[in-house]
Amino acid sequence: MSLILNLETATKNCSVALAKNGKTIACKEIAAQNFSHAEKLHVFIAEILNEYNIKFSDLNAVAVSQGPGSYTGLRIGISSAKGFCYALNVPLIAIDTLQLLAKQVEIENGIILPMIDARRMEVFSAFFDKNHKQIRATQAEIIDETSYREITETIHLVGDGIEKFKNTLIDEKFVFHSSKVFPSANEMSALSFEKFQKKEFVDVAYFEPFYLKDFVLIK
Numbered sequence: 001m002s003l004i005l006n007l008e009t010a011t012k013n014c015s016v017a018l019a020k021n022g023k024t025i026a027c028k029e030i031a032a033q034n035f036s037h038a039e040k041l042h043v044f045i046a047e048i049l050n051e052y053n054i055k056f057s058d059l060n061a062v063a064v065s066q067g068p069g070s071y072t073g074l075r076i077g078i079s080s081a082k083g084f085c086y087a088l089n090v091p092l093i094a095i096d097t098l099q100l101l102a103k104q105v106e107i108e109n110g111i112i113l114p115m116i117d118a119r120r121m122e123v124f125s126a127f128f129d130k131n132h133k134q135i136r137a138t139q140a141e142i143i144d145e146t147s148y149r150e151i152t153e154t155i156h157l158v159g160d161g162i163e164k165f166k167n168t169l170i171d172e173k174f175v176f177h178s179s180k181v182f183p184s185a186n187e188m189s190a191l192s193f194e195k196f197q198k199k200e201f202v203d204v205a206y207f208e209p210f211y212l213k214d215f216v217l218i219k
Contacts, residue, residue, distance in 0.1 A: 002020070002021055008097075008188060038076055042080070065077060068118075074210075093201060102158070104184075112128040114157075124140055
């Protein structure tokens with residue numbers, strides 16, 4: 001049996017999930033207009049562990065969203081995850097934030113394009129196939145009317161970065177999943193368990209957030 005604590009703080013959503021063998025058994029999260037990660041993260045962790053009568057020493061690993069995203073949010077989540085791993089002597093697992101967004105959309109054909117708002121007309125984005133496998137590298141890109149013109153497949157957009165492009169990306173090939181806004185620790189459970197089984201861990205001492213751009217604050 002494996003118990004993994006999953007932390008997602010890369011965007012405005014402060015999200016914590018406890019997973020048993022890859023299945024979420026508890027999730028607490030809040031997406032506040034003003035970042036509440038410093039206030040809520042450890043409160044959510046304590047509430048979940050107490051609710052299920054689980055001690056920190058029962059945890060087998062801690063997983064954290066690695067970015068890209070908010071500089072401040074990533075620092076809070078990753079610093080906390082590192083502290084737990086060091087104190088408990090358990091491995092640290094890093095999960096790509098855009099993959100978490102992509103996991104919220106199920107498609108039969110086409111491309112999933114998760115977007116995290118990077119202010120103005122810029123987003124952090126990547127391409128994923130129907131199996132949620134990344135097929136284009138993560139980029140910080142500015143979107144305009146000519147973006148993705150060369151792609152003929154249906155493009156499914158998801159994330160907090162998509163709303164500002166509804167009047168820009170107007171071709172019928174673009175499908176906006178507006179109800180899916182922020183990455184969540186709930187989607188981390190299966191991914192972190194898969195990495196746990198494969199022993200795909202990162203170095204607790206040297207692991208750094210994937211900022212993509214230095215000192216980006218999402219407001």
